[in-house]
Amino acid sequence: MTDRAIRLATVSLLAFLAALAWLRLETTSSITHFLPSPEEAEQVALVRELVESDLSRTMLLRIGGEGDRAGAARALAGSLRELSDVARVQAGDDPAAIEALARVVFPRRIFLASSEPEREIPALVSKEALGARADALRDRLAGPLGILVARQAPGDPLDLVGRILARLRDARPASRAGEATVLVRTRPSAFDSERQTRLLDEISERFRLVAARHGPALRLEQSGVNRIAVATERSMRRDVQTTSIVSWAAVVAIFFGFFRSLRALVLAFLPPTIGIAFATCVAGALLGPVHGATLGFGLALVGVAIDYPIHLIVHHALAAKSVPARDSARGLRRPLVVSGATTALCFGVLSTSRFPGVEDMGSFAAIGILTALAATLFALPAFLPTEGSRLATPALRHTAAALGEALAGFARLRPLGFGVVAAACVVAALGIPRVDWSDDPAALSSVDPSLLEEDRRVRTSASGVDLDRFVVAQGETAEQALERNDAVYEALEDAAASGHLDGVRSLHAALFSESLQRRNLEAFRAERDLSRRIEDAFSERGFERGRFDAFTREVFEPSALPLRPEDLADTPLAGLVDATLVPVRGGFAVVTYLRGVRDAHAVAEAIEAIPGVRYLDQAEILRGVFEGFRRTTLRLLGVSALLVLAVLVFRYRSARRALLASLPALVAPAATLGVFGLAGFEANLLAVVSLLLVMGMGVDYGVFMVDACASAERFGATAVALLVSCLTSIAVFGVLALSTQPALRAIGLGTGIGLGVAFVLAVGTVALAGDREPA
Amino acid sequence: MLRTAALLIAFVVALAGARLASADDALLADVLHRLGENGGVRARYHERKTVSLLSAPIESAGTLYFDPPDHLARHVEGAGGAKMAVAGDLVVMRDATGEERLRIGESEVARGLAESFSVALRGDLSLLGSRYETEIQGDLASWRLRLVPRSRALARLVDRIVLEGSGGTLRRVELVEVGGDRTTTEFEDVATGVHFGPEERARIFLIDRAPARVDD
Numbered sequence: 001m002t003d004r005a006i007r008l009a010t011v012s013l014l015a016f017l018a019a020l021a022w023l024r025l026e027t028t029s030s031i032t033h034f035l036p037s038p039e040e041a042e043q044v045a046l047v048r049e050l051v052e053s054d055l056s057r058t059m060l061l062r063i064g065g066e067g068d069r070a071g072a073a074r075a076l077a078g079s080l081r082e083l084s085d086v087a088r089v090q091a092g093d094d095p096a097a098i099e100a101l102a103r104v105v106f107p108r109r110i111f112l113a114s115s116e117p118e119r120e121i122p123a124l125v126s127k128e129a130l131g132a133r134a135d136a137l138r139d140r141l142a143g144p145l146g147i148l149v150a151r152q153a154p155g156d157p158l159d160l161v162g163r164i165l166a167r168l169r170d171a172r173p174a175s176r177a178g179e180a181t182v183l184v185r186t187r188p189s190a191f192d193s194e195r196q197t198r199l200l201d202e203i204s205e206r207f208r209l210v211a212a213r214h215g216p217a218l219r220l221e222q223s224g225v226n227r228i229a230v231a232t233e234r235s236m237r238r239d240v241q242t243t244s245i246v247s248w249a250a251v252v253a254i255f256f257g258f259f260r261s262l263r264a265l266v267l268a269f270l271p272p273t274i275g276i277a278f279a280t281c282v283a284g285a286l287l288g289p290v291h292g293a294t295l296g297f298g299l300a301l302v303g304v305a306i307d308y309p310i311h312l313i314v315h316h317a318l319a320a321k322s323v324p325a326r327d328s329a330r331g332l333r334r335p336l337v338v339s340g341a342t343t344a345l346c347f348g349v350l351s352t353s354r355f356p357g358v359e360d361m362g363s364f365a366a367i368g369i370l371t372a373l374a375a376t377l378f379a380l381p382a383f384l385p386t387e388g389s390r391l392a393t394p395a396l397r398h399t400a401a402a403l404g405e406a407l408a409g410f411a412r413l414r415p416l417g418f419g420v421v422a423a424a425c426v427v428a429a430l431g432i433p434r435v436d437w438s439d440d441p442a443a444l445s446s447v448d449p450s451l452l453e454e455d456r457r458v459r460t461s462a463s464g465v466d467l468d469r470f471v472v473a474q475g476e477t478a479e480q481a482l483e484r485n486d487a488v489y490e491a492l493e494d495a496a497a498s499g500h501l502d503g504v505r506s507l508h509a510a511l512f513s514e515s516l517q518r519r520n521l522e523a524f525r526a527e528r529d530l531s532r533r534i535e536d537a538f539s540e541r542g543f544e545r546g547r548f549d550a551f552t553r554e555v556f557e558p559s560a561l562p563l564r565p566e567d568l569a570d571t572p573l574a575g576l577v578d579a580t581l582v583p584v585r586g587g588f589a590v591v592t593y594l595r596g597v598r599d600a601h602a603v604a605e606a607i608e609a610i611p612g613v614r615y616l617d618q619a620e621i622l623r624g625v626f627e628g629f630r631r632t633t634l635r636l637l638g639v640s641a642l643l644v645l646a647v648l649v650f651r652y653r654s655a656r657r658a659l660l661a662s663l664p665a666l667v668a669p670a671a672t673l674g675v676f677g678l679a680g681f682e683a684n685l686l687a688v689v690s691l692l693l694v695m696g697m698g699v700d701y702g703v704f705m706v707d708a709c710a711s712a713e714r715f716g717a718t719a720v721a722l723l724v725s726c727l728t729s730i731a732v733f734g735v736l737a738l739s740t741q742p743a744l745r746a747i748g749l750g751t752g753i754g755l756g757v758a759f760v761l762a763v764g765t766v767a768l769a770g771d772r773e774p775a
Numbered sequence: 776m777l778r779t780a781a782l783l784i785a786f787v788v789a790l791a792g793a794r795l796a797s798a799d800d801a802l803l804a805d806v807l808h809r810l811g812e813n814g815g816v817r818a819r820y821h822e823r824k825t826v827s828l829l830s831a832p833i834e835s836a837g838t839l840y841f842d843p844p845d846h847l848a849r850h851v852e853g854a855g856g857a858k859m860a861v862a863g864d865l866v867v868m869r870d871a872t873g874e875e876r877l878r879i880g881e882s883e884v885a886r887g888l889a890e891s892f893s894v895a896l897r898g899d900l901s902l903l904g905s906r907y908e909t910e911i912q913g914d915l916a917s918w919r920l921r922l923v924p925r926s927r928a929l930a931r932l933v934d935r936i937v938l939e940g941s942g943g944t945l946r947r948v949e950l951v952e953v954g955g956d957r958t959t960t961e962f963e964d965v966a967t968g969v970h971f972g973p974e975e976r977a978r979i980f981l982i983d984r985a986p987a988r989v990d991d
Contacts, residue, residue, distance in 0.1 A: 070864065070878065141826050142833045143868065144849070144859045147888060147932055147952055150826055539830075547828050 067215015404716025690750025811898015
């Protein structure tokens with residue numbers, strides 16, 4: 001096949017893969033991609049379902065300031081209902097919604113009277129209680145709302161509706177005087193940043209128009225998971241754009257410095273680009289939606305896989321005589337294949353992780369690297385001129401010569417080699433025990449503190465609940481989940497009475513299970529002579545006899561069926577139902593939010609006897625997940641290191657040469673961690689991922705350097721190729737250390753430090769190798 | 776000829792009716808103007824509520840306060856006397872058992888009940904006309920104003936409100952409910968032109984403490 005045909009085929013293939021990836025690729029940004037497989041961790045499975053449920057789709061909007069706040073809230077709610085991405089909207093004081101609530105609750109007042117009907121209802125209808133009720137009713141009839149009370153009293157002399165409304169008061173988001181609330185449930189997931197960004201912009205714009213009509217001094221505060229997710233993504237994208245510009249500028253400067261040719265730059269990026277495009281197509285075809293972090297990690301492979309074309313280009317440019325590029329590639333085949341295979345192995349081990357997102361990253365990386373290697377060996381030569389010297393600049397030649405001489409000098413300084421390795425090991429030994437590990441997921445991203453404060457202020461002032469801790473009652477059916485939730489409510493009320501927490505926000509306040517509702521009905525029916533007792537007690541306090549027959553009739557001939565979740569759909573409590581009754585795998589879950597938890601252990605104990613019920617501390621669970629992810633990745637790093645060593649022993653048939661070649665891969669990650677510990681840098685799971693990159697590139701440096709030791713011709717070329725690779729990789733990754741996002745900064749620091757250490761250790765292998773040995 | 780006479784009589788009757796309507800409008804405007812000129816009002820009241828549920832009426836007494844345009848309060852006499860205040864959009868009720876705060880919002884019923892006669896005390900003719908059908912009888916020395924709610928929601932509860940007074944002084948209000956129950960409130964020791972200082976205003980109209988929450 002001619003070089004021209006290969007070039008045409010390569011460009012066509014790249015265009016095809018890029019188009020396929022662009023058209024077919026679906027991405028996701030959900031954190032659930034980095035949670036363990038559901039089969040393994042039930043609690044985490046529940047958390048991931050809750051994260052993806054309507055809970056995260058709910059926004060709270062508060063309107064304050066001077067002006068017609070209530071009118072603005074209703075106008076805003078009406079305007080937002082027009083948006084296709086809004087599933088439900090409620091303004092806090094919508095009279096129609098309140099009237100709908102009254103129509104739903106009043107006919108069911110008997111069913112919803114008490115959480116403990118067998119105990120409370122007999123007490124409610126005792127002679128003393130009925131007398132007190134009659135006195136209270138008299139007082140209320142005398143009050144300003146007596147006209148309303150008089151209409152309701154014949155059907156509800158015991159004021160059961162008042163009891164129910166008092167319970168409901170705690171279940172709804174409350175407004176401070178001077179503020180109005182609007183509850184919004186969005187259709188797209190909170191993590192669908194494209195749609196959420198559009199929606200948030202619409203909310204801001206529509207509020208601006210509403211405020212112009214209802215009071216220019218009105219202000220809007222918002223709370224919602226979507227705002228945090230969108231803000232985080234915007235910040236990360238801004239950072240990546242900034243660091244990309246700096247990165248590219250540095251890479252162009254490096255290539256111009258050594259090759260004075262854009263052609264060399266383009267050719268160097270060709271194989272990694274093919275690798276990423278192919279890996280993306282495979283991921284899209286086999287994995288379904290690809291996580292943004294997986295794609296980001298894949299793009300980082302450029303910095304790893306660019307080593308192979310750089311080596312080929314440099315060696316071909318510095319070849320002693322003009323040879324076809326294919327011959328240069330043939331001469332480098334063995335070291336390139338060994339380094340590519342071991343690097344792919346390093347990342348491929350990740351695909352054995354129990355975290356789906358990490359598995360994807362490992363598979364993506366391994367496929368991408370092997371493809372880039374193949375493209376380097378078989379396609380890139382067709383793009384290189386036969387006269388490689390046309391690519392070489394005086395800077396490249398001089399640097400190669402100088403480095404070759406320097407390394408030749410090193411080869412006679414074996415103690416220096418031992419010193420370099422020993423220093424790295426000492427740094428590792430001293431620093432690793434001091435490493436400050438952070439597994440807090442919140443610490444991976446940096447969000448505007450004012451945004452977080454606004455979110456916290458709006459949510460906690462509305463409900464006062466701790467959003468990270470809750471109790472979940474699961475059931476195969478909604479009724480079973482509600483029954484368990486009834487028991488949870490009782491247990492947590494007792495726990496609150498004992499001072500273990502301040503209170504709860506529970507669906508139980510608005511909705512009992514059907515079985516509990518029927519127990520209420522039966523409890524009233526069990527009271528003998530109920531009608532006569534009510535008549536006697538009330539008539540003694542000045543009431544006319546026969547006025548409360550409607551109530552006793554309702555006990556024996558209810559005018560409505562027990563309340564169901566769907567009955568609350570058009571009422572102000574619809575938001576509460578959406579936020580607490582969640583379909584999950586295997587049935588339903590009812591979430592109870594907690595206020596002011598003082599003793600989490602006591603709270604967990606209070607509910608542990610109830611089947612299908614758990615206490616969840618979401619922050620703790622995610623922290624444990626991230627810690628598990630970190631430990632797993634560290635363990636896999638160790639496994640990768642052993643596998644790399646085994647492959648190199650097989651390649652070199654010499655334990656000594658295998659150990660020399662693997663030195664940068666084995667020691668650089670450890671020394672990097674040591675630097676983190678000694679310098680006081682916070683280490684997180686992204687820092688661990690960066691160690692993988694260091695290991696992957698470190699093995700390249702070690703293999704190339706050990707192979708170069710066998711040939712005088714290659715020594716200088718290999719050294720300058722390694723230098724260009726190292727500088728390029730530091731420009732691609734190390735620049736991330738400038739990012740404001742902790743996750744990106746961790747990768748930048750880890751790779752920047754690690755690659756520098758790996759390069760120094762690669763030089764150290766020259767000293768340890770001593771005089772050149774045959775390959 | 777007979778036909779011409781009939782037309783003439785009809786014309787005179789119509790003219791008399793028109794003059795009568797004009798005279799009523801003028802009286803209403805005059806009464807409301809005088810009521811509106813009162814400014815702040817403080818008066819003792821005695822109230823009698825006839826409720827069909829009860830075998831005997833409920834009687835209470837206390838003090839009523841009005842600070843235009845939209846602050847109204849009633850303080851019931853006696854130990855543990857209840858207090859009710861309307862301040863703009865907010866209704867506050869406080870008694871020995873505690874306090875409730877409600878926002879009226881756009882609820883026609885709640886607004887109608889809370890402002891059952893304060894809307895007249897404001898002296899705003901157009902506002903009164905927008906909320907009620909009005910019919911006034913008598914003269915400035917002794918007038919009787921009948922209000923029938925225009926709001927269908929309020930009209931389901933309230934049949935009519937009848938205000939009686941003299942000049943710019945309100946003497947009696949009777950609220951008759953659709954079911955026949957009625958509340959009659961009589962005023963005495965009516966003081967007008969009352970100025971409420973900031974502390975007094977906060978204390979009387981129950982805005983003297985920041986609320987923990989308000990129910991919508």
